[in-house]
Amino acid sequence: FWAPPRPGDRNAAPWTERRHPGVGSFFWTIHEFCRDDLLQFLFADVSDERQQYPMVVHAVMAQLRKARKLDDGAVVIEGKTIHVFDELVRFIADRLEDEETKDFWGGRAIGQGTLNAFIRRLYGAVPHLKNLIRSDVPNPAAHAIARQKQVTVVDIHNLNQRAQRFVVGVVLYRMFQTKEEAGTRLPLEFIVLDEMNKYAPREGSSPIKEILLDVAERGRSLGMILLGAEQTASEVERRIVANAAIRVVGRLDSAEAGRDEYGFLPVVQRQRATIMKPGTMIVSQPELPVPMVVEFPFPSWATRADEAPPPTVRGGTDSDPFEGMAPED
Template structure:
């Protein structure tokens, strides 16, 4: 559909030009257009594809502020100028000359729309949402799964930006449309409430309109399938998962004392440590090494100390460490202190114990006994791990321990398949820019080396500016929902060109700005309400089949 012409009153260049919109037609922000032109001095045709970045209207021929009223009354003659600024996304063939004033401008449809957004160059693509006009927007899957790039970063204000909802939508799209979908798994850390413990149930708010949007995206309008739910025990020594109203299909997870020692998980109880406290980190490493040594020497599934006494809980370990320090102070067995704490001063050892005691009080129900309940992520395509009710230290421990084990397993096999997508919200808490944390080290490993090992991070955060820079920089795909006015000025959002920074401040729920390497400009998208429930109140009651009665 022809909508106007390339203006001659505004300068054009190969990267940008202005369109004069015809009377009775309209262009709005984010519309995709195409211009057919000719290369000067030849008969060769050239096509310019672009996205509308700015739209303005004004009256030509008037100067005074209130002349618009006189124009409406027919007293003063004037013309309404309706113009749109177009940012060029592609030129075919790549001859970088400006379009010629007077060239016709059309709304891009069909193959022209696909070329404008480089879909024709995407060998493997997945639906990422819809434009305002209802056209499907695709992501190049090669920049997600590690072939060309990896990882997705989603930013936005809490409660408004729908970060988790969009992360779930992308994961669902990957599960349905990826070419390797039979060889991928997902892990979602549920950090808020029990919302994600219902994603295998139908959403009663899902309407015909939402169904049509899913069908247009080529996605089946159904809840997630093949899902396992995991929750921490209600209390120490309990086998009952703390999963709120969700009772069936939830498995408990925990670590045995031997696994805790053998896998070096002590460090994750000190995730909020100060990087400058080198003496404390020295003690953490020494105690961790001693525990690993004891684990090697202990038979079966139990963890024994040097005297053959069983360490059955974090409380037992705390008591043991107190005894070790007392042995030194009373000079009863100073060699034992050196085995556990090395050359650290007693004051440092006590500082370690104080922090360990605090962490153990919040994690005692997660680490105890001689039997672990591991999260077997290979048995289901999607695993939802609930950490919502845990204290901050316990959340750090669970996330760090699980990611460390996954990454170590992938390093040992060296095989990128099966690939695993990890969805982690509140990323700024786990990988802060200016603070040390062992979890940050693992997330950095995933960001920098996970691509080759098949571990892909879908990270969501309120403020990308407060996250370790290398984690954000390694995300090939960046998505933003509504942003705070101060946050949007950060360097992390330099990909928001043109007026996108201003628009990010006023985005509504369900609308995102998407940037991917294939397309030089960000794209505004919207995504429909999901067919899966994200809270108990949304679950559609299942209608049971009518019972058949015997006839007498």
């Protein structure tokens, strides 16, 4: 279990309310932000293709890649040592506002209005992301999201939408990069993502949407399986919905049930979907020629911490609660 750092906590303690044991906090160092081109995920909201500031994003990322790493994860750029995110934002803004350096950092033939729009958005990200991009905490490697366990949960519910998009984008980006570099399908990785319309909406473009499209279209060959949940499939990018092999439909609004995305359901089942009770679902999958109605059972596992037995500890580390559930190869 991973949670964002609590705001204002100098030790980056996890931001949780009830559960504390077994929860680690996550953030990315300034060097990781510069080296891995994570700046693009600060602008992961769906953008109008007529806007030009994405050109500035790529120009700035090219300059940030030249940053020299320090031992604590901080960087040195053009002789300036940077430890925290707001210092980096001020440094970039200064370079884009300086007449001598703005063409080098922002790109030639870019108007001042476009540069100002980029700078405003960059400053707007500081309050929400300064706890997630930092190099002022000892041992930053302990705060990198690790995926050694069978199930990894990244909690983002305390973050605002911009920070949520950043975290989702970076996690997906790194998973996809790792799979591409490995060159093997196994072990399979399953991505469970709620509210798909926030990250891959039907209209516009964004870095997260492009990654999700890659996962939907090429993920099976790479060993990445996307499990997406959304109340209205009609608001999700068409190519992602079209590439779904298995589709599960719960209760639908009558207007939503009439959308083309539900064309795989016979008319009778579309009508039934508007009056189904909670726990009843219609499943469409390749092994059967027609969708079937199923009853989803009441969860047989604890959904709250006070319902679960005390965790067992072996070798000084928390045991994997899902160990032994997967069949051996």
